[in-house]
Amino acid sequence: MNTLCALAAETLRDGRRRGLAHExxxxxxxxxxxxxxxxxxxPVRPSxxxxxxxxxxxxxxxxxxPDGQLLDPWMRVHERLGARVSTPLPHSMLITGTVPEWQSWTGLVFPDPGDYVFPEGLATVRxxxxxxxxxxxxxxxxxPDIAPAAS
Incomplete structure (x- = not known):
């Protein structure tokens, strides 16, 4: 075993741009x-x-x-620490619910079947x-290549 796997690293929206992600x-x-x-x-949820x-x-x-850095701010934090982008997963997490649930979660009305964009969604809801x-x-x-801790 030589790898640490992060499960989540999150900051509140009002905590962004304060360097907390880097910390x-x-x-x-x-x-x-x-x-x-x-x-x-x-695993990264791009901001x-x-x-x-x-x-x-x-x-x-x-x-x-244009300056060559990754467009996504959260991805840039990782890259600045030496990380590289790896495997994309278009179907990483499944969320299902009834139409009334989706309407309460998003504040939208879904009058017909189809794909809908919703606030803070990274893809559409069907x-x-x-x-x-x-x-x-x-x-x-x-x-990669995390330096050993100083003794």
Missing amino acids: LLGAMREIAARQGLKHLVA AKDSYPLMPIERYIHWRR IDGDQGTYWEPNFWMIH
Whole structure:
């Protein structure tokens, strides 16, 4: 065993842009180093993907700004710490519910069957009959070569 796997690293929306994400990942890397592990892997929910819910995750993860950095802010934090983008998973987490549940969760009305964009969704929700189905995409970031902790 030589790898630490993150399950979640989250900050509140009002905590963003304060460097907390960098601190969270730095702490995980430090834990890995203290345990003599060489790698950190993290499943990532990209923080700006909800602005592009129709774009497949397989394409989104490769978008870069004119300065060459990754477009997504959360991805940039990982990359600045030496991580690389790995496997995209278009069907990472399944969320299902009745149409009334989806309406209460999103504040939207779904009058017909079909695919709908909703607030903070990374993809669309499919409404079919009285059921809504949402597959949330994500991907993995791989942090290789974690330096051993100083003795």
